Amino acid sequence: TASGTLLPVDAAAAHSEQIRSITPPRRRPLLRLLPLPPPAESPKMDWQGQKLAEMLMQLLLVASAVAAFVVGYAMADFQLMLLVYAGGVVLTALVTVPNWPFFNRHPLKWLDAAEADRHPRPQVSATPSTVGKKKAGKNK
16 A cells, blocks of 8 residues: 555455456557447448458458569569558458448348247258158159
8 A cells, every 4th residue: 555554465455456446447549549339339240241341351352462463573672562462451451340331231130039939930850751762853
């Protein structure tokens, strides 16, 4: 403590726990500058959005690799080639990693639990008469 007296082990642990509960958690200053919604409030990316994000990622990475190779070859500078590719990777991450609104154009419609109980999912069962038989075709 500030007065210089020593506390027993239990009291010291309780004191440090009390201080931790009073002080707010530290946030990284760089993350506060980004205009991103908190993770708890952001909607999940839908399936079509995931497909689009992966397609954009592959397209942007290949395009940046080709551009980096062309620039590096034309300028005969390996370091410049790596910088161009690194810029492409950063651009790709900025486009595909955040959950942008255009990734949520096709939201899934989930049933409420009560609605799901009223309309149970049909059960698929294989009957012994259809297992292992071939369909009769027009080939003779």
